[in-house]
Amino acid sequence: xxxxxxxxxxxxxxxxxxxxxxxxxxxxxxxxxxxxxxxxxxxxxxxxxxxxxxxxxxxxxxxxxxxxxxxxxxxxxxxxxxxxxxxxxxxxxxxxxxxxxxxxxxxxxxxxxxxxxxxxxxxxxxxxxxxxxxxxxxxxxxxxxxxxxxxxxxxxxxxxxxxxxxxxxxxxxxxxxxxxxxxxxxxxxxxxxxxxxxxxxxxxxxxxxxxxxxxxxxxxxxxxxxxxxxxxxxxxxxxxxxxxxxxxxxxxxxxxxxxxxxxxxxxxxxxxxxxxxxxxxxxxxxxxxxxxxxxxxxxxxxxxxxxxxxxxxxxxxxxxxxxxxxxxxxxxxxxxxxxxxxxxxxxxxxxxxxxxxxxxxxxxxxxxxxxxxxxxxxxxxxxxxxxxxxxxxxxxxxxxxxxxxxx
Numbered sequence: 153x154x155x156x157x158x159x160x161x162x163x164x165x166x167x168x169x170x171x172x173x174x175x176x177x178x179x180x181x182x183x184x185x186x187x188x189x190x191x192x193x194x195x196x197x198x199x200x201x202x203x204x205x206x207x208x209x210x211x212x213x214x215x216x217x218x219x220x221x222x223x224x225x226x227x228x229x230x231x232x233x234x235x236x237x238x239x240x241x242x243x244x245x246x247x248x249x250x251x252x253x254x255x256x257x258x259x260x261x262x263x264x265x266x267x268x269x270x271x272x273x274x275x276x277x278x279x280x281x282x283x284x285x286x287x288x289x290x291x292x293x294x295x296x297x298x299x300x301x302x303x304x305x306x307x308x309x310x311x312x313x314x315x316x317x318x319x320x321x322x323x324x325x326x327x328x329x330x331x332x333x334x335x336x337x338x339x340x341x342x343x344x345x346x347x348x349x350x351x352x353x354x355x356x357x358x359x360x361x362x363x364x365x366x367x368x369x370x371x372x373x374x375x376x377x378x379x380x381x382x383x384x385x386x387x388x389x390x391x392x393x394x395x396x397x398x399x400x401x402x403x404x405x406x407x408x409x410x411x412x413x414x415x416x417x418x419x420x421x422x423x424x425x426x427x428x429x430x431x432x433x434x435x436x437x438x439x440x441x442x443x444x445x446x447x448x449x450x451x452x453x454x455x456x457x458x459x460x461x462x463x464x465x466x467x468x469x470x471x472x473x474x475x476x477x478x479x480x481x482x483x484x485x486x487x488x489x490x491x492x493x494x495x496x497x498x499x500x501x502x503x504x505x506x507x508x509x510x511x512x513x514x515x516x517x518x519x520x521x522x523x524x525x526x527x528x529x530x531x532x533x534x535x536x537x538x539x540x541x542x543x544x545x546x547x548x549x550x551x552x553x554x555x556x557x558x559x
Contacts, residue, residue: 190249219241274294277289278294309356313355316380327340327506329515341358341363341368343371356375365391366393375401384405384550385489389410408474453465
């Protein structure tokens, strides 16, 4: 029997039993069914606790036994309902699905969302709930619970932002999403901002086609529509057209290339045994005390490595002005912007839950997962960044007219 036929049959049975005539009638039916579902789960838990099911006295190996039921009113997201909870004679039965003295069972949904945020599939969530509570939870039920975050995501994506962010980080990671019989790569676009009070926040999360400058520009336009008036420094990877896209929306933003991406790009051409030495020599450039010392270190670097790994050196020759641009800033700010550690560590948390998932059924399923994980990660972002007072003073000297009005 098809799912639709089964649903039709179920509806007809419910219609005969409840005489459904309105949406509120449907809610009442669901509430009644929910109570019955809880009662069956409690009976199953008691069976497991006693070691035998009702009337199966042949397998009874305990002096404990059932001792009737008692009424209990519980609160659910559908409303209030009264259930019959089973008891045992010895009073040792401790139900898990609705513990003793607990009258609120809304936490089941929170457990589903928590498991989903950790990257568990609906099948794994159902299995976990079955192990904990002794009842099966359908794919449809779990999807319905996780779908409740969709309005929260929409509100979060449209929330007002600060008028100015001294520093933002832009990066993308990639996932596979099914499209009919095949799967295609999608980009998860992430923007993290550092506010004037020195706290990080995820400003934007979006899913689009393969990473492109034009899509980034549309996301930056959205930031502007949400209240962002100015950005001082934007830290990015080497995507073609990125700088132009950012400055088309925020013309006064300085665009700084992330050196981590350059290091990864160049070390592809360096043998494993030479990488440590190669990266050490690179550090002498971007961690130099000033531009003059950096230029000398770069000449030394070229003379040493060009004969050995010319393609790796060419990566740095093509981008050396971006490196020298760092020396327009004090070392404390340089350290914040020559890497995208702020967003790299965040992306690594997203990758943990995305890893091994294969192709997602749709973009919504991806968005639900990364949103829930983002909410978990950002709980730890309450504290101000280290050494922020000094960094803020330096930024105020560099950008007095752009930052002072917002303090």
